[in-house]
Amino acid sequence: xxxxxxxxxxxxxxxxxxxxxxxxxxxxxxxxxxxxxxxxxxxxxxxxxxxxxxxxxxxxxxxxxxxxxxxxxxxxxxxxxxxxxxxxxxxxxxxxxxxxxxxxxxxxxxxxxxxxxxxxxxxxxxxxxxxxxxxxxxxxxxxxxxxxxxxxxxxxxxxxxxxxxxxxxxxxxxxxxxxxxxxxxxxxxxxxxxxxxxxxxxxxxxxxxxxxxxxxxxxxxxxxxxxxxxxxxxxxxxxxxxxxxxxxxxxxxxxxxxxxxxxxxxxxxxxxxxxxxxxxxxxxxxxxxxxxxxxxxxxxxxxxxxxxxxxxxxxxxxxxxxxxxxxxxxxxxxxxxxxxxxxxxxxxxxxx
Amino acid sequence: xxxxxxxxxxxxxxxxxxxxxxxxxxxxxxxxxxxxxxxxxxxxxxxxxxxxxxxxx
Numbered sequence: 001x002x003x004x005x006x007x008x009x010x011x012x013x014x015x016x017x018x019x020x021x022x023x024x025x026x027x028x029x030x031x032x033x034x035x036x037x038x039x040x041x042x043x044x045x046x047x048x049x050x051x052x053x054x055x056x057x058x059x060x061x062x063x064x065x066x067x068x069x070x071x072x073x074x075x076x077x078x079x080x081x082x083x084x085x086x087x088x089x090x091x092x093x094x095x096x097x098x099x100x101x102x103x104x105x106x107x108x109x110x111x112x113x114x115x116x117x118x119x120x121x122x123x124x125x126x127x128x129x130x131x132x133x134x135x136x137x138x139x140x141x142x143x144x145x146x147x148x149x150x151x152x153x154x155x156x157x158x159x160x161x162x163x164x165x166x167x168x169x170x171x172x173x174x175x176x177x178x179x180x181x182x183x184x185x186x187x188x189x190x191x192x193x194x195x196x197x198x199x200x201x202x203x204x205x206x207x208x209x210x211x212x213x214x215x216x217x218x219x220x221x222x223x224x225x226x227x228x229x230x231x232x233x234x235x236x237x238x239x240x241x242x243x244x245x246x247x248x249x250x251x252x253x254x255x256x257x258x259x260x261x262x263x264x265x266x267x268x269x270x271x272x273x274x275x276x277x278x279x280x281x282x283x284x285x286x287x288x289x290x291x292x293x294x295x296x297x298x299x300x301x302x303x304x305x306x307x308x309x310x311x312x313x314x315x316x317x318x319x320x321x322x323x324x325x326x327x328x329x330x331x332x333x334x335x336x337x338x339x340x341x342x343x344x345x346x347x348x349x350x351x352x
Numbered sequence: 353x354x355x356x357x358x359x360x361x362x363x364x365x366x367x368x369x370x371x372x373x374x375x376x377x378x379x380x381x382x383x384x385x386x387x388x389x390x391x392x393x394x395x396x397x398x399x400x401x402x403x404x405x406x407x408x409x
Binding site: 020024025027029031032039042043046051055058061062065 | 369370371372374375378379381382385386387397398400401404405
């Protein structure tokens, strides 16, 4: 029997070039992000605003690139995310929540929301011991500035409520690691976050069925957010939104239309050092401004929709904001994952 | 010291395989304002990355 003919070329075994490139990139990006931090620190007081902005943007982009572990920040573990198509949740997820009804303190600087709408935060028990929890089913209730952030677990097993001061922001991240690692031993770490969201915007509840302080389901405006943006407002409902309506995009590419202030958030990199500068976003973009209009839902459980209600611009990419606001999410008759949101919704009612 | 000139560093930045287009743009914008020490660090990191990638063959 004749041996099988050998292939004309037998490629030598070599290390995967992609893996090597990723390793080299990772090391270089880490060094460059540390350098970017020093550069931003000494350029933050430069006379030219363009230089100051460039330094701040360099820092946030460097940290984001580190976070994604790649030199191409739009690449992520979820391929769908690179082109903005994040697959929505298939069902409500939760874990690590308190088992007993009551109110629990929350660590303010560790409240996160990922692209799909999963919230992650750390709550303290009676002994002030921290516990990491995650949930996609969460209501917000606005409390006064300066008040404590607390998680309320209602008796009877209703939707947990996050009592959040009106000026508090939530960090937007790509994917909740707590939800990806639903084991009791998971300990929350500090995410190198990309943007932040302030759910409560002035004027957002005008004309709505919800009164200030009454719990509701809050959602950031749909869109793709860039590094360093601060998004204000969005929509609020009395029933959970459909999963596809909860998805937001997070992109490192700056749209160039960042509008608004986008400032006031410190960036903490993986080295644990706070840069103290956020992207100022003051490039005169087309972020939304003005009060906008709040649309009262008619029997659909949607109560309002407004983005950028404070007139400073919500910096939502692609929005022209001619009316100063976008309409809220109009809900189909069914919301969330249940068989249907109740028509009209009842303020404060917990959804199934 | 010649390597630390804006021109040389800009060339390194543009040709670096570890930086995407956005990071390249930002580094190029702040380049004229970097201190000597920062330039040295930038040069070192970019060259080291290039060497690591080219040296594997």
